[in-house]
Amino acid sequence: MTTFQSLGISSPIMKSLEKMGFEEATPIQEQTIPLGLEGKDVIGQAQTGTGKTAAFGIPMIEKIDQSQKKIQGLVVAPTRELAIQVSEELHRLAKFKSVRTLPIYGGQQMDRQIRGLKDGPHIVVATPGRLLDHIRRKTINIKNVHTAVLDEADEMLNMGFIDDIRDILKAIPEDRQTLLFSATMPKEIRNIAATLMKSPAEVRVKTKEMTVSNIDQFFVEVNERQKFDTLTNLLDIHSPELAIIFGRTKKRVDEVTEGLQARGFSSEGIHGDLTQGKRMSVLNKFKNGRIEILVATDVAARGLDISGVTHVYNFDVPQDPESYVHRIGRTGRAGKGGQAISFITPREIPHLHLIEKVTKSKMKRMQVPSSDEARRGQQQLTMDKLNQTIENENTQDYRETAAELLEQHDSVTVVAAALKLMTKERRQAPVTLTSVQPVSVKGGKDKGKRNNYRGDNKRHFSRKGKPSGGNRKFQNKRGSNKSNNNNKG
Numbered sequence: 001m002t003t004f005q006s007l008g009i010s011s012p013i014m015k016s017l018e019k020m021g022f023e024e025a026t027p028i029q030e031q032t033i034p035l036g037l038e039g040k041d042v043i044g045q046a047q048t049g050t051g052k053t054a055a056f057g058i059p060m061i062e063k064i065d066q067s068q069k070k071i072q073g074l075v076v077a078p079t080r081e082l083a084i085q086v087s088e089e090l091h092r093l094a095k096f097k098s099v100r101t102l103p104i105y106g107g108q109q110m111d112r113q114i115r116g117l118k119d120g121p122h123i124v125v126a127t128p129g130r131l132l133d134h135i136r137r138k139t140i141n142i143k144n145v146h147t148a149v150l151d152e153a154d155e156m157l158n159m160g161f162i163d164d165i166r167d168i169l170k171a172i173p174e175d176r177q178t179l180l181f182s183a184t185m186p187k188e189i190r191n192i193a194a195t196l197m198k199s200p201a202e203v204r205v206k207t208k209e210m211t212v213s214n215i216d217q218f219f220v221e222v223n224e225r226q227k228f229d230t231l232t233n234l235l236d237i238h239s240p241e242l243a244i245i246f247g248r249t250k251k252r253v254d255e256v257t258e259g260l261q262a263r264g265f266s267s268e269g270i271h272g273d274l275t276q277g278k279r280m281s282v283l284n285k286f287k288n289g290r291i292e293i294l295v296a297t298d299v300a301a302r303g304l305d306i307s308g309v310t311h312v313y314n315f316d317v318p319q320d321p322e323s324y325v326h327r328i329g330r331t332g333r334a335g336k337g338g339q340a341i342s343f344i345t346p347r348e349i350p351h352l353h354l355i356e357k358v359t360k361s362k363m364k365r366m367q368v369p370s371s372d373e374a375r376r377g378q379q380q381l382t383m384d385k386l387n388q389t390i391e392n393e394n395t396q397d398y399r400e401t402a403a404e405l406l407e408q409h410d411s412v413t414v415v416a417a418a419l420k421l422m423t424k425e426r427r428q429a430p431v432t433l434t435s436v437q438p439v440s441v442k443g444g445k446d447k448g449k450r451n452n453y454r455g456d457n458k459r460h461f462s463r464k465g466k467p468s469g470g471n472r473k474f475q476n477k478r479g480s481n482k483s484n485n486n487n488k489g
């Protein structure tokens with residue numbers, strides 16, 4: 001066990017850590033905080049939910065001179081929601097040091113951001129597009145930045161933002177410290193990343209698997225047309241506290257959300273076509289438990305830290321193994337348990353094996369649930385409530401009526417009627433979704449897929465809006481990047 005104290009952390013930050021309930025440093029924190037404090041460049045890789053934010057946040061905050069009203073730390077993150085979240089975590093960590101952090105992202109009014117920037121934050125957490133906007137308009141001064149962090153670095157580089165990131169880093173003095181963090185870092189991306197840094201130390205928290213062991217991983221083999229009924233049956237059986245369902249496209253997310261609502265589930269969708277205000281309000285409702293199910297594109301796959309997510313469903317299997325790692329990593333965070341269930345159509349079985357191979361983890365087969373099991377699942381919830389009432393509540397006032405009922409009917413009939421009354425029966429609304437193409441590893445038109453994953457740099461790194469070559473998978477990827485730009489502004 002490594003205490004934060006032994007890492008040489010100052011007392012204001014120690015105080016924050018105590019308030020946040022952090023008792024000991026996680027392995028990535030233990031290994032990177034000293035390097036960060038020494039001013040070394042670091043490529044840090046550790047599993048999802050293991051505290052990478054504080055791993056770069058603590059040394060960054062330690063090095064801020066709060067008497068200087070200048071931006072000294074800069075974090076770049078791929079999505080708006082993540083920029084906000086990281087900014088909040090840094091704010092909590094810096095609570096007793098009066099270090100001010102400001103998130104800057106697309107979809108928010110420019111003049112408001114400019115006012116915020118004029119107020120003199122010490123740390124800015126930004127999405128790449130909006131940050132470049134400010135740099136080009138000269139509405140941000142990052143000449144005094146001494147620490148720059150790329151959170152989810154592989155994703156930003158993979159999205160074709162390498163030139164944008166270079167432009168951003170060019171605007172910062174060269175003697176800066178640069179830190180790169182992610183749960184995944186394919187070799188070719190790491191090589192590119194290293195070109196942005198000065199002889200970086202590579203810290204990889206060694207584990208056999210890329211995924212955390214506290215997530216139980218399953219797959220269900222289903223036909224495309226069975227997916228939706230299977231999903232609602234599973235939701236009835238699992239009755240998750242909070243669940244995230246990942247769909248491949250925005251349209252898919254909309255359709256699944258509508259279908260779930262039609263069947264009486266409390267759910268909303270999030271993707272890049274929604275206004276920033278809507279995205280925030282959906283996410284906040286989910287965080288507060290006012291909706292139980294969040295249906296999302298990959299915009300919610302990276303970095304989001306929402307406590308209480310017990311289940312992740314890959315309604316559509318993700319395109320590449322990295323994406324799988326990040327999606328399922330929305331559960332099982334900070335040592336908690338979780339379940340991940342991936343829907344695989346028969347033609348996608350080879351893709352399942354590829355994911356298992358790359359992530360070095362195994363998904364257990366889960367049988368397709370029957371509607372009978374789903375019904376039992378719903379009734380189980382009622383039974384639990386009933387048992388709780390029997391154990392914890394005084395039911396004295398109801399006994400006379402109960403006895404009266406039992407004179408009229410046999411006991412099973414009475415209890416069955418009470419169960420029926422209490423059980424929230426699903427509306428059996430018919431739901432038909434527009435089919436999506438299966439993902440495949442090899443053969444025919446999807447052939448480029450694997451090559452792309454394996455790391456044809458040209459495909460990974462060409463700039464947005466400049467598709468290179470006729471690779472179909474690549475164009476799909478670009479297609480989704482167009483939406484990513486919306487998403488990730």
Ligand SMILES: Nc1ncnc2c1ncn2[C@@H]1O[C@H](COP(=O)(O)OP(=O)(O)OP(=O)(O)O)[C@@H](O)[C@H]1O
Nearest residue numbers: 022024025026048049050051052053183303305334
């Ligand atoms: N030392 C610690 N002790 C207890 N909780 C911690 C500690 N460090 C971080 N946490 C908490 O663990 C959760 C996950 O942390 P964080 O979001 O930084 O993970 P991550 O490694 O960045 O994951 P991802 O790869 O998904 O981005 C957060 O709620 C954070 O506050």
Ligand SMILES: [Mg+2]
Nearest residue numbers: 052053151303
């Ligand atoms: Mg993170």
